[in-house]
Amino acid sequence: MLPQSPAPPEGAVLSPGAAVLAGMRASSRSVFCYTLFATFVGFGALCHDLGFSIYWATLSTALIFAGPAQVISVTMLGAGAPLLSVAFAVALSGIRLLPMTVSLLPMLRTPQTRTRDLVLFAHFIAVSIWIETLRFAPHVPRENRISFCTGIGIGMTTSSVLGTIAGFVLAAQLPPLLSAAVLMLTPLSFLTSTARNSILLSDRTAFVLGLTLAPLLAWMKVDFSLLIAALTAGTLGYGAHWLRRVLQ
Amino acid sequence: MSGIVTELWPYIVLILVGYLPNEVWRMLGVAVSHGVDENSELLIWVRAVATAVLAGVVAQLVVDAPGALALVPLSVRLAALAIGFLTFLVIKRSVFAGVMGGQAAMLIGGYLSGVSLMVP
Numbered sequence: 001m002l003p004q005s006p007a008p009p010e011g012a013v014l015s016p017g018a019a020v021l022a023g024m025r026a027s028s029r030s031v032f033c034y035t036l037f038a039t040f041v042g043f044g045a046l047c048h049d050l051g052f053s054i055y056w057a058t059l060s061t062a063l064i065f066a067g068p069a070q071v072i073s074v075t076m077l078g079a080g081a082p083l084l085s086v087a088f089a090v091a092l093s094g095i096r097l098l099p100m101t102v103s104l105l106p107m108l109r110t111p112q113t114r115t116r117d118l119v120l121f122a123h124f125i126a127v128s129i130w131i132e133t134l135r136f137a138p139h140v141p142r143e144n145r146i147s148f149c150t151g152i153g154i155g156m157t158t159s160s161v162l163g164t165i166a167g168f169v170l171a172a173q174l175p176p177l178l179s180a181a182v183l184m185l186t187p188l189s190f191l192t193s194t195a196r197n198s199i200l201l202s203d204r205t206a207f208v209l210g211l212t213l214a215p216l217l218a219w220m221k222v223d224f225s226l227l228i229a230a231l232t233a234g235t236l237g238y239g240a241h242w243l244r245r246v247l248q
Numbered sequence: 249m250s251g252i253v254t255e256l257w258p259y260i261v262l263i264l265v266g267y268l269p270n271e272v273w274r275m276l277g278v279a280v281s282h283g284v285d286e287n288s289e290l291l292i293w294v295r296a297v298a299t300a301v302l303a304g305v306v307a308q309l310v311v312d313a314p315g316a317l318a319l320v321p322l323s324v325r326l327a328a329l330a331i332g333f334l335t336f337l338v339i340k341r342s343v344f345a346g347v348m349g350g351q352a353a354m355l356i357g358g359y360l361s362g363v364s365l366m367v368p
Contacts, residue, residue: 031344035347055259073262087265101281103298105278119275122277175366176316177358182316191329194303205296230297230300235293238292
């Protein structure tokens, strides 16, 4: 059994370095440390199968650190797609990082926080970091939050890079059913952890609507289906939250 | 000179069409978040949109499955997602339990529908 990640110690303010280490320790107790490892085993195997080098695969994880963007770029480049269309597809897939960044930073910074610390932390923002930061940060003294969460990012990236290398090396030895199981890890862990973090009515409504609208619009061949589905579902979710408050 | 460029070209491509178009949103987020209050109504909306994006990614990965996952029938993939979610709800809202429940369903369903456990 993996331990369910406990909340980090509350109270005492640590030095920035100690806070980074505490964040790295917290990341090792997160279920994402393990699902990321396994997910990137899938990515490493994909890179191998598409003829990229192990250095390229590793650099992709270290630099991009966003599953969808990496899978999209390696698949499209492997198929010889025009570079501009790859960049466009990656940019579309990355839009989700904008609202995540905007919603995280205000709860992490203090008036004294330096921009470069925010920029460094922002590099690590991904679904897993977003979820774990929302969960951990409220229990960490505000002065330590940005360092602590950067530590979470470093821990998760390390685990992902190791997974990429393992996947690349193991590529030829994985049977199809296990490869499929590796690819199923991402949706399962995203689904359950987002559900765990959705406390507000707005989030819950947006979650259920997003789950149904996105494939519906994709099936209807609507352009930018994910983006339109998310904006619609998110806005309706906010509407539900607003309506309930007005009625009370 | 051109030899070095040829050798480094895949890495240059990685930075130009992989790293930069993705990273720009994180940096834009740093700029936009400046001066946004953490308890503002705007953030509640932004967070709802981010949650919906996630839900959408989950749905797309399962419905329009990549690589080997496409070998597993859609009905099994959807059932595995549902069983994972139910396991999560039943076992103390544990993410780990949910992932394991879903994977068990996926492995059994995939095996019964003939996806190979043999190395190709």
